[in-house]
Amino acid sequence: MARMKFLCDAERCIECNGCVTACKQEHEIPWGVNRRRVVTLNDGMAGEKSISVACMHCSDAPCMAVCPVDCFYKTSEGVVLHDKDLCIGCGYCFYACPFGAPQFPQDGAFGLRGKMDKCTFCAGGPEADNSPAEFQKYGRNRLAEGKLPACAEMCSTKALLGGDGDVVADIYRNRVVKRGKGSEVWGWGTAYGRPEKPATQGGPKS
Amino acid sequence: MRNALLIAGALACAALVVGCGELPQTTFYKQGHYRGKPDALAWDSAAFKGDKLAWEKALKARNNLQNEYERMGN
DSSP states (O other), rough: OOEEEEEEOOTTOOOHHHHHHHHOOOOOOOOOOOOOOEEEEEESSTTTTTEEOOOOOOOOHHHHOOOOTTEEEEOOOOOEEEEETTTOOOHHHHHHHHOOOOOOOOOTTTTTTTTOOOOOTOOOOOSTTTHHHHHHHHOOBBBTTTOOOOOEEEEEEEOOEEHHHHHHHHHHHHHHHHHTGGGGGGHHHHHOOOOTTTOOOOOOOO | HHHHHHHHHHHHHHHHHHHSSOOOOOOOOOOOOOOOOOOGGGGGGTTTTOOOOHHHHHHHHHHTTOHHHHHOOO
């Protein structure tokens, strides 16, 4: 088994927020905490693109590097998780994360910052698998049930892919080939458009 | 006395060489050590009872279901 990864296909994402809803429903996430969200570039303009963003479970995770209490760990499948019993809610991981993945529940009249909460790749946390304690702190452990993250499995257009990085890459590569476009649809050009080239040469319509 | 002067001269030369050298500018990052509770492996759950192969097979099947080209045939 390779590393677990998410991949969002900006050509397919329709900004339905189904992934966000699936995540919230699956883990019973409180108000104010969004483990996953949909970001739209050039919103309202022709050719806008959306991508679904959550913790990317980085190979060299900056949150792990900056945590003063070393509450982060990585599973053998490359999923970055943390121990909420150790977390002090300092917020360093939020500043370090380039994706804004760490979330802090706001509670009380003075905006008390609670313990960090983030996408677990539906892999729970350091409590007994599928136990009430694990669900309460980290949400459902779908990986232990042999399932993939709810957001990816619920995605109606299959824009959001999740799972074994090699398989996800194969699915996406196959998709790109079937579209009839080349490697230029990968990455920056897909997300931000290619104004220097007409759409007929493979760039996204804008 | 002469030896002492030679050693001092050699040290001064070495210091000069070191001063002209280039030191690495990149920060050395040392991986922290996780201090929390240990986590069980995903396939050690009640559903798979330690059978890693069965777990991988289940995940692979789910993974391939995301490929609609495979589901509806080429």
